[in-house]
Amino acid sequence: MKTAVTSKEEILKVSRELIREQGWSAISVRAVAAACGISVGCVYNYFDSKSDLVGATVESVWREIFHRADDGVAFQDTQTCIIWMYGRMEYGSERYPGFFTLHSYGFMQQDKPDGKRRMHQAWQHVLDSLRDVIRRDANVRTDAFTDRFTVEQFADVLFSLMLSALLRQDYDPGPVLEIIRRTLY
Template identity: 45%
Template sequence: MLTYLVNSTIMNNVQYRRRDALNKTVTSREAILAASQKLVMEKGLQAVNMRTVASVCGVAVGSVYNYFPSKAELLTATVENVWREIFHMPEGSVQFLNFADSVAWVYERIQKGSKQYPGFFTLHSMSFAAGEKETGRLKMEQYFDHMKTELCRVLKMDQCVNPEAFNDKLTPQSFVDLVFTNITLSLLEEKRDCSALIEIIKRVIY
């Protein structure tokens, strides 16, 4: 009987230690998002779900729910992190004064992002379930709007722009919209070169 009690106590202690270790493996929102991004990188956004992320982190599913109450919130946060990583510009980097160069940089970052996260740009807005798709689309539009605002800022600062390049019909904002639409179309068509777009930009505004 004594042997049984001792063994039982040992087993219970081991189980508790394993459970505690499991629950403490991930103690931050950032660690869970890092695991989600790894899944996107290796298997695509469609691979991200609560159970899979918990498995990658080595924790119980409930631990993930503590930080993200739903799959939609986890997906949205993951998408936001991916966008932020792709278009992150390190502090102290040179600020663009030339509009054509800034467009080339955006295109280059998208191309690198496409390689790092295969299918992300063409699939992520469609990877949300019916009730979640709108959230993903809005998040994508927020980042697109942010990039277009930055391109407009650089365009207005570009001292090489021909003063007569714009008028009421072709404003700096509408020009940036056209350029960005061309970037996204090239992305969908998986074009690897933006030299033609850069040449058109130079002929129009310089």
């Protein structure tokens, strides 16, 4: 007999699996409840609405895709970090086909404040991590940044290139690594 799912994280895990197996249209409170082996009311104990469930699921997908490894190796320098991030983008694209395009198009084109907020939180986390890596990178030339060209601005450019790569489904970090080599080292 299947064990009933009883926590918010377990519900989100089942929601992610439904997306992987059946696509985004599979997410409804009723479908998630059935897949979890719980009542619809139990889902509503954790999520106020379908919109809340979908938003939390989107946020959990972002967390899964960009979850940091415990060893911290991916964040030892800027180039290694970019290689890791592009690899995670490819992982996300394979695991959740169409997620990046659907998510950014769906939440940016419609008035969905919670979805936009969650997306920006996930993006801000990635951007903050990138800024921290650049600041700590011992390989960066001491004259690479000035008052007119800051770490924050460079990280923003790299992040914009990543977002563009996501939409194009181009997971080759080579051109970005060349920009880093020519600008920072």
